[in-house]
Amino acid sequence: MMEKVRQIDMVIIGGGPAGLAAAIAAKKQGVANLLIIERDAQLGGILNQCIHNGFGLHTFKEELTGPEYAQRFVTQVEELQIPYCLHTMVMDISRERLVTAMNREDGIFQIQAKAIILAMGCRERPRGALNIPGYRPAGIYSAGTAQRLVNIEGYMPGREVVILGSGDIGLIMARRMTLEGAKVKVVAELMPYSGGLKRNIVQCLEDFDIPLKLSHTVIDIAGKERVEGITLARVDEKGKPITGTEEYIPCDTLLLSVGLIPENELSKEMGVELEQVTNGPKVNEQLETNIPGVFACGNVLHVHDLVDYVSEEASLAGRHAAAFVQNVNRKEKPVYVHIQTMDGVRYSVPSKICVERMEEEVVVRFRVGSVYKNQFISVYVDNERIWHRKRPAMAPGEMEQITLKKQKLMEYPNMQSITVKVEER
Amino acid sequence: MKMMYDVVIIGAGVSGSAVARELARYQLAVCVVEKEEDICCGTSKANSGIVHAGYDAKPGSLMAKLNVKGNQMMENLSRQLDFPYKQNGSLVVCMEVEGKPRLMELYEQGIANGVKDLCILNREEALQIEPNLSDTVVAALYAPTGGIVCPFGLNIALAENAAENGVEFRLNTEVVDIQKTEQGYQIHTTQGDIQTKVVVNAAGVYADKFHNMVSEDKIHITARRGDYCLLDKSVGNLVEHTVFQLPNQFGKGVLIAPTVHGNIIVGPTAIDVEDKEGTNTTQEGIQRLVGRAGSSVKDLPIRQVITSFAGLRAHEDGHEFIIEELADAKGFIDCAGIESPGLTSAPAIGVMAAEIVCEILNAKEKDSFTETRKGILDPKQLSMEERNALIRKHPAYGNIVCRCEMITEGEILDAIHRPLGAKSLDGIKRRTRTGMGRCQAGFCSPKTIEILARELGVSESEITKAGGSSKLIVGRNKDMYDRSEQKERQDLA
Secondary structure, three states, X not given: OOOOXXXXXXXXXXXXXXXXXXXXXXXXXXXXXXXXXXXXXXXXXXXXXXXXXXXXXXXXXXXXXXXXXXXXXXXHHHHOOOOEEXXXXXXXXXXXXXXEEEEOOOEEEEEEEEEEEEOOOEEEOOHHHHOOOEOOOEXXXXXXXXXXXXXXXXXXXXXXXXXXXXXXXXXXXXXXXHHOOOEEEEEEEOOOOOOOOHHHHHHHHHHHOOOEEEOEEEEEEEOOXXXXXXXEEEEOOOOOEOOOOOEEEEOOEEEEOOOEEEOOHHHHXXXXXXXXXXXXXXXXXXXXXXXXOEEEOHHHOOOOOOHHHHHHHHHHHHHHHHHHHHOOOOOOOOOOEEEEEEOOEOOOEOOEEOXXXXXXXXXXXXXXXXXXXXXXXXXXXXXXXXXXXXXXXXXXXXOEEEEEEHHHHOOXXXXXXXXXXXXXX | OOOEEEEEEEOOOHHHHHHHHHHOOEOOOEEEEOOOOOOOOOHHHOOOOEEOOOOOOOOOOHHHHHHHHHHHHHHHHHHHHOOOEEOOOEEEEEOOHHHHHHHHHHHHHHHHHOOOOOXXXXXXXXXXXXXXXXXXXXXXEEEOOOEEEOHHHHHHHHHHHHHHOOOEEEOOOOEEEEEEOOOOEEEEEOOEEEEXXXXXXXXXXXXXXXXXXXXXXXXXXXXXXXXXXXXXXXXOOOOOOEEEEOOEOOEOOOEEEEOOOOOEEEEOOOEEEOOOXXXXXXXXXXXXXXXXXXXXXXXXXXXXXXXXXXXXXXXXOOOOOEEEEEOOEEEEEEEEOOOOOHHHHHHHHHHHHHHHHHHHHOOOEOOOOOOOOOOOOOHHHOOHHHHHHHHHHXXXXXXXXXXXXXXXXXXXXHHHHOOOOOOOHHHHHHHHOOOOOOOOOOOOHHHHHHHHHHHHOOOHHHOEOOOOOOEOOOEEOOHHHHHHHHHHHHHHO
16 A cells, blocks of 8 residues: 655556557657556557447558557557556546545555646536436446447347437447347437548448438437337427427437547546537647646547547647656747637637747647538638638538648747638638 | 234335334334335435425424424434435525515414524525525525435435334335235235235325225325436535525426535426326426526526436325324324425424324334444545555455446445345445436446446346346347347247
């Protein structure tokens, strides 16, 4: 049992794809005294239950399964001899970066960290948050919980399935449940477009003849002990169910894939400021939060579509956190320019940059709020458009990114703001 | 198991459990029969969790008397039986000047009922103690003796303490018929017959059914549904007091209150339903709730809802508690019509019904009655040193299972292995709060299923959400293919 406070240069909260990539980058940058804290039985995070392929196309130029993708990073962690502890829950982080954690062997212990990387990932929005009326029987699962039961434990949560929400996990689970012998009757989506990647709609629904009903929602759940059926209804533009469109579908299972929420309980308690749209921390171009020495990356920062981008973003956070520990490239009072988002662009990560301090390029990631065909993404410095590109298709389910170049931005020493928006021409 | 009891109590809700605990003081053979797989499964599990001050009921009524008495008993009981209770005070807010006379009536009614420390506050005074009240609030009735309680905590504590003192509980045992016999009653259940001298009918929304089996003087109980929304702990400081709306021409209004665990509860509606198991929320109900709730408190953050649920009140036509031996069925005692303020009154209902029973049976007190009970140990209440000592002894207390409520495996093991222990996911939830947080069991349910299966020595596919056919897992991956292959082979043969 350790009751003395340990001193560690960098603590990484979470051993999923973000935490692993951040730790590797920091170690390569020369931070020797670091620690990954993971609550599960192994490193890899949610990738361990994502046994489908399609991971790593950008990073490794091949299609890996989730566990394979994770293993590439776990192997590096082992090779670089980065210490980690498993089965360990972080209970609290103070503003002064004192980490309190707990596990069976060590009990509660505390670590004073010089830098912290928040990489806790995200969680699924539950039924309750949607106020779906009806009974509360067994057989209602979030898609990720069902994925864990099937892919990790080998248990079938049900045989006749309706899925609400066409986020990627919902689509992936439609295919998985079908392959494991269940009948997926329909995937219903409240919005007039899917929240998932196009390739998943093709490979997980169309290839298996599973109908996708857009602008539909579940308005009732029948069955007192186990789900016996659900009632679907079409919704109007405001998302309100339209009377007369109700359809009862017998089933024993309802899976929900209705959104992911960055898991920022620890961040909030320590005083990290959050962005309203993403529910993730507000960060600068170094992915540092409002608390100096506290960085964030991966799905705890904003929900990503592809893990490749998580890894890329996390490496950046790892490098900057290393620089913080080593006290290089710090500015006493950095002058920030805020990135404003409007006209279809919902948010941006980072939300502010210090031009003087920034590296040669900064990738700005964001999502759009609706489906756009043949429209443009534009970047303005104050009133001047400095970047303009046509995108054949943009959708809320897919993350967009642009690259800001330091050289270009330095041409505007008196700039007030940078604006990113969608334009018709 | 005995075949002949002195007392059989029908129903292991809060009333039945309170009666059982009081009767446990006496030299009596007492058995509680419950149709569900656990105690606290009906009205007692889905209500506001409010300890009412006692100004609502008509002076002179049993409701008024037992409400005030139950309120006075609650604090001491919470210490004896170790369940969460807080005297947070309640406010009835009046949102129009024309309502003030009705507020005054309520005040006078409270005084007549013996409610202590009641006072009328003007807007400024009300805002001083509850700053988030809405702009329309003009006055309020303040009852410092109003409180909040964990409804599961109270019910389970009473039942556990009764069990520890020798009361037998038969779960999954539904009463199908009751017949008068020479010595008392013969109770036919789904698990065989039981003989008893005395019956206590604490069957909630079904109390009329059992009453009417033995009496010609029929009663009628309506299941009156109440929908609720529970808000995230992150907005738990929205209000400190329980905020009721003064009933007006639009209805009774809904309350907004903190819970003893730091959430905010909003509810209930009042919708009469035919089905005595009709605990389904409806779109209409929730909309009605959300529409009305916003008027008493500023900026109600309804988007922070983590779950909604509904409970059924046992509304008797006369809107009064019926706690008495039936005139035409000696030895049959009703605890019927126990709707709000039933939870508050439960301790007093227990005492009153037990007195009736003891007089009939001429019961004598036991020499040994353990009147205290220890609840499930909450490691969060310990210092870091104490907690580490506990983990050294029981490493399960170092393993967090429910991340939202930070519940450890140690607490879950305690919930399973104590008297009347949990056997289902919901049983664990009511005893420990595992799965009651903002992710609503998404993260912890596979782990809880695993622990339950291991500890109960059954396969994971036997574990239910709440007993009966509420199985969580239906089979192994791809077993459908095995089954269809088997069928094909059979067909070929």
